[in-house]
Amino acid sequence: MALEDKVGKLSDIKGIIKDGDKVAIGGAWLGNHPMAIIREIVRSNIRNLTAITVVGSIDIDLLIGAGCLSRLMFSFVSMEAFGLAPNFRRAVEKEGFQCDELTGLAIVIGLEAGGRNIPFLPYRGPFGSDLVKHRPEYYKYVRCPFSGEELIAAAAIVPDVGIIHAPRADRAGNVQMDGTSGTDVEIMRAAKKRIVSVEEIVTDEEIRRHPQKTKIPKFQVDLVIEAPLGAHPCSCAPHYVFDAWHIMTYMQKAANPETFKEYLEEFVMKPEFEYLEAIGGMRKAAILKRLAREVTFL
Amino acid sequence: MKRYSEDYTVGELMCVALAKEIEDGDVVVLGSFTPLAYASYILAKITHAPNITLLAYSSVDSRPFQLSFLRAEAAATRGAALLWTMLEDLSSVHLKGRGDVEAISSIQADQYGNINLSVLGGFDKPKLRGPGGAGAPEVIKMHRKMIGYFPNHSKMTFVPKVDVITGTRYLIGAEERIKSGYRPGPIKYITNLAIMVKTEAERPFKLESLHPGVRAEQVIENTGFELEVPREIPETERPTPEQVRLLRERVDPYRTIEFDFRPGKERLRYLGELLQKELESIGYG
Numbered sequence: 001m002a003l004e005d006k007v008g009k010l011s012d013i014k015g016i017i018k019d020g021d022k023v024a025i026g027g028a029w030l031g032n033h034p035m036a037i038i039r040e041i042v043r044s045n046i047r048n049l050t051a052i053t054v055v056g057s058i059d060i061d062l063l064i065g066a067g068c069l070s071r072l073m074f075s076f077v078s079m080e081a082f083g084l085a086p087n088f089r090r091a092v093e094k095e096g097f098q099c100d101e102l103t104g105l106a107i108v109i110g111l112e113a114g115g116r117n118i119p120f121l122p123y124r125g126p127f128g129s130d131l132v133k134h135r136p137e138y139y140k141y142v143r144c145p146f147s148g149e150e151l152i153a154a155a156a157i158v159p160d161v162g163i164i165h166a167p168r169a170d171r172a173g174n175v176q177m178d179g180t181s182g183t184d185v186e187i188m189r190a191a192k193k194r195i196v197s198v199e200e201i202v203t204d205e206e207i208r209r210h211p212q213k214t215k216i217p218k219f220q221v222d223l224v225i226e227a228p229l230g231a232h233p234c235s236c237a238p239h240y241v242f243d244a245w246h247i248m249t250y251m252q253k254a255a256n257p258e259t260f261k262e263y264l265e266e267f268v269m270k271p272e273f274e275y276l277e278a279i280g281g282m283r284k285a286a287i288l289k290r291l292a293r294e295v296t297f298l
Numbered sequence: 299m300k301r302y303s304e305d306y307t308v309g310e311l312m313c314v315a316l317a318k319e320i321e322d323g324d325v326v327v328l329g330s331f332t333p334l335a336y337a338s339y340i341l342a343k344i345t346h347a348p349n350i351t352l353l354a355y356s357s358v359d360s361r362p363f364q365l366s367f368l369r370a371e372a373a374a375t376r377g378a379a380l381l382w383t384m385l386e387d388l389s390s391v392h393l394k395g396r397g398d399v400e401a402i403s404s405i406q407a408d409q410y411g412n413i414n415l416s417v418l419g420g421f422d423k424p425k426l427r428g429p430g431g432a433g434a435p436e437v438i439k440m441h442r443k444m445i446g447y448f449p450n451h452s453k454m455t456f457v458p459k460v461d462v463i464t465g466t467r468y469l470i471g472a473e474e475r476i477k478s479g480y481r482p483g484p485i486k487y488i489t490n491l492a493i494m495v496k497t498e499a500e501r502p503f504k505l506e507s508l509h510p511g512v513r514a515e516q517v518i519e520n521t522g523f524e525l526e527v528p529r530e531i532p533e534t535e536r537p538t539p540e541q542v543r544l545l546r547e548r549v550d551p552y553r554t555i556e557f558d559f560r561p562g563k564e565r566l567r568y569l570g571e572l573l574q575k576e577l578e579s580i581g582y583g
Contacts, residue, residue, distance in 0.1 A: 028355070028384070029330060029331065029355075030331075031355060031371055054384065054432070055330070055432050074430055075430050075431060075432050075433075076330070076429050076430040076431065076432035077429060077430060078330070078429035078430075080330060080331050081331060081333075081367070081557060081569070084427070084428070084429060085429070088427065089426075089427045092423075092424065092427040093423065093424060093425070093426070093427050094423075096422070096423055101416055101421075101430050101431075103431060103433075103435040103436055103465070104388075104431065104432045104433040104434075104435075104436065105388055105392065105393075105433065105436045108384050108385055108388060109385075111385075112385055123393060124393070124440070124478075124479065125436075126435045126436055126439070126465060127439075127466075127468050128412075128463060128465075128466040128468040129435050129463055129464060129465050129466060130416075130462050130463040130464070131416070131431075131435065131464065134421055177356075177381070178375070178381075179355070179356060179357075179371070179372075179375040179381070180355040180356045180371060180375065181356050181381070181383050181384070182356075182383075182384055183383070183384045183385070184383070185383045185385070186383065186384065186385050215383070235371055235372070237355065237371045237372050237374075237375040238371075238372045238375040238376045241368045241369055241371070241372055242368065242371075244367065244368055244569070244573055245573065248566065248569070248570075287577070287580075287582055290580050290582075291368050291369055291372070291576065291580060292369065292372040293372075294369075294579070294580050295363060295364070295366075295369050295372050295373035295376055295377075296363065296364035296373070297361045297362065297363050297364070297373070297377055298340065298344050298361075298362045298363065298364060298548055298549065
């Protein structure tokens, strides 16, 4: 038997992500979102997706602006210091875009329940929060069968597809992480199908040199895609920082729907290698990587 | 006698006030990138609280690092003793009740210890769609202290009742908290005008201290709910020259903490300048 090889191209995501799927997106804040896969979803015109994110930013905003989402489950979507997410705001405030706002822990615990193949997990949840009343399909009050204490049950979340970005994997799909992992591990355990993009595909000897860095085993991965700078304009800590200059361009372009179309034409609706040229090529990559190396401790 | 600085910004004053809330040995969670809060924790760690555990992004027990707009995450990661998934983090810290401080901010905050990071108006077609609460709704309940910081103390923020309760302290009094498995601690709001504190559900927020040059009336006028105003209100302790020096020279040389205090349009220009300085620091630009 030949050894399994899950390496494919970005365009292979079409074989896994289907219109109408629930897609959980890895990364957190402006860190490590699988942006090359996100751009490929837009290029491939995959529609009516439900995105699931704990702490999203430009990943979610781009998908909403490009019209790929029909629903969103989230606890936070923001461009952080750059401001609120413009497409997300516009969609909710002006277009009645439907979203399920949950507390962060309910989504993480819900994913964990999905990963354990059970319908819910109880915790000392957000009593008193209006989010519990707003989305009762995801929260229920339950009593501890031992002590009688009242707890909150978070409903299991089982995404159709999980997508994450990581520094490296081998061809079989053993994935290593060096920095911000958000809920990537929980997503990959819970999802029915899983795609990982990596900075670099390495040999299995290389993976076995540092097994403690391997956070996702190959049986939780269906497709591995090599995508250098694949989190850009987000960071892939500690290898490169987020591209604040590009995010400022994004914020300007996303300020209204007309200029946002220009953004999509200029940066997204072209092959990924042209994207990397458009954002500043090797010079920009070198700057972002150097910034991530040159940190000062006190 | 302690000597105080005459030369400080309100951001630096708030930063020092927040640092004072950190006790040695605390478990401190950095949360979303908020320069003022990050600078406070780092200042605390290199001064009075060297044994705190900093949790930032996926990193645990990060070494104290110099703050910058672009590099906080890389620095926290490179200085980590351990890297956690989000579930490991929240199981060990939040759910276990081991978190001490994770300062939050919000669009609205009310007299009951509720915060709103969700929407202004209602959930359907809101006037403003905010970012959402992330961990905040559970952080403010589970951690020992609930600390909020607000760079713009106004009636827009401090309302009688929030439009939507994204999260709430829920249990406020010490006895109630202990009974339900939480450690007791105050709700404390550090603003650009004053510090307000609440320790019991039935009593209003108390004006704990006024920043230098601020009158009690100013705070009352800019707060949308009743405050307990003691006859004698202490002045908020000003930063010492050493604290100001540490902030400007070591912790935050790019002055990222001033970012929150720039009005909307000026922010982008300030950010542009700041990024330029960071580029120059690595020999570009």
